[in-house]
Amino acid sequence: MRLLEFDGQGELRLTKNLDENIPPYAILSHTWGADDEEVTFKDLESGSSEVKVKLGYRKLLFCGERAKRDGLQYFWVDTCCIDKANHTELSEAITSMFRWYRDSVVCYVSLSDVSVGICDKIDEIKETWDSAFRSSRWFTRGWTLQELIAPRSVEFFSLEGELLGNKEVLEQQIQEVTGLPIAALRGASLSDFSVDERLRWAENRQTRKEEDKAYCLLGIFNVFMPLIYGEGENAFIRLKEVIERSSRTKLDEATNKSLDESRLAVLGGLDGQVPGLIARLATEFVKEVQNHTPNLAVQMQEAFRTQEKELTNQGLDSLQHITRTVDVAKITDWGPSKKQG
Structure with missing residues (x-):
């Protein structure tokens, strides 16, 4: 896992790949813009000043400055903290993504299609963005599920960088938009929800690649499978097979545990x-x-x-x-x- 930080001159830089002793960090959740407008790992490694003119650079600055205000030196953004040209690194990152969001101190959600406009009163601001918040494209993403459920703290920000509220404050709106159970939003164990129910959470969600409709659910089901970009819809078929095997294994383990407890009681x-x-x-x-x-x-x-x-x-x-x-x-x-x- 690589993290971002500001150096002594206020410039963004990547840390080395951290395997252990990962420091506290903030993490960003957002909707991607055009590929040529997002800041990539290669962009930061090159050190080119042209990176600063990209629209995606604003998101990096926002995340870093917000993290600094929250007393955090490090932050993580998916566009540039992963070397996507390295298939092994990309696979490891995707299978670790749920854990990375879960282990973050706070997740900042940047909503590029929600604006607070120009208002003088708090009530007017709320009326302005509430409708846009409910219809935000962010809620339709496949990856949003884990980015919303996994972190302990989730804060939502408008296009202008204004804080709209956190997951607790906006709980009712989020539940109505996503259909997710309140218990799931509050951090209940995902094993408390059936496989079918969790699969329903993912219905009609959009991903840029067909395979990601399956890969974005690995953390939701706590399973692992190799990533094969190019397999298309077969990825979801493989996911269901992996989930079924995992469910059978857990059932066998539960049966054996019950049997052991019975044996102890009887024998x-x-x-x-x-x-x-x-x-x-x-x-x-x-x-x-x-x-x-x-x-x-x-x-x-x-x-x-x-x-x-x-x-x-x-x-x-x-x-x-x-x-x-x-x-x-x-x-x-x-x-x-x-x-x-």
């Missing part, structure tokens, strides 16, 4: 330190037998101690070893009608 710990239900019942039963037939009690104690007990997903294996070891017929030597000598 006790493997080291014998945690008595299970069978151990407790057997102990009580042997005590009763010992009162009447001591020799049989000794055999039963030994048989139970050496018995290999196994709880399967179909139930408890029968304690056949005990019945083989102990001559259960001897139990007839004990009973209420047996005269004690």
Whole structure:
């Protein structure tokens, strides 16, 4: 992960690729303009002054200056912090994107199609931009899902750089526009929502490349798959297959965990330190037998101690070893009608 910062002369520069000890940073969410108007990794690496005349340079300055006001030295913008000519780096960035937004201190959303205009009163400003906010192109993007859900703090800004509000303040409008559950906006675990529900969140969203309709959901489902630009609609087919495999794996893990918990409750710990239900019942039963037939009690104690007990997903294996070891017929030597000598 590379970050942006201002150098001593107030010029933008990229950090080296950071793998560990990533400092606190702000992150930008926006709608892309024309390719030739966005500042790229190559532009910043070249050091050309021509980069400053690009429209996209304003977004970099806005993000950096806002981060500085918030006490942050570093910030991240997707247009120039990724070397998109490097396929490996691009793939790693896309699969890490959800985590990068999640780990940011704050996400600034720059809405280029929402203007506050010229108003004297706060109420007039709100009336001016509320309709534009609801119809902003930003809400139709595929990548918006993770950029809206993942960060803890999301702040929305107008074309002029005016703060419109944060995710909490604008929660109701955002919910009405996107259809996302309030719980998801507030940071609930995405596993609380079904696969079908999360897929519905992505319906009718737009991406510049067909494959990105699938790739932008990797973080939403917490899955990984190789990126193959050029595969078109097949990317979404692969995504569904990966999600299905992941769901089966999680179901198996949950089943095994439940089975382990049941085994512990019934059989006790493997080291014998945690008595299970069978151990407790057997102990009580042997005590009763010992009162009447001591020799049989000794055999039963030994048989139970050496018995290999196994709880399967179909139930408890029968304690056949005990019945083989102990001559259960001897139990007839004990009973209420047996005269004690």
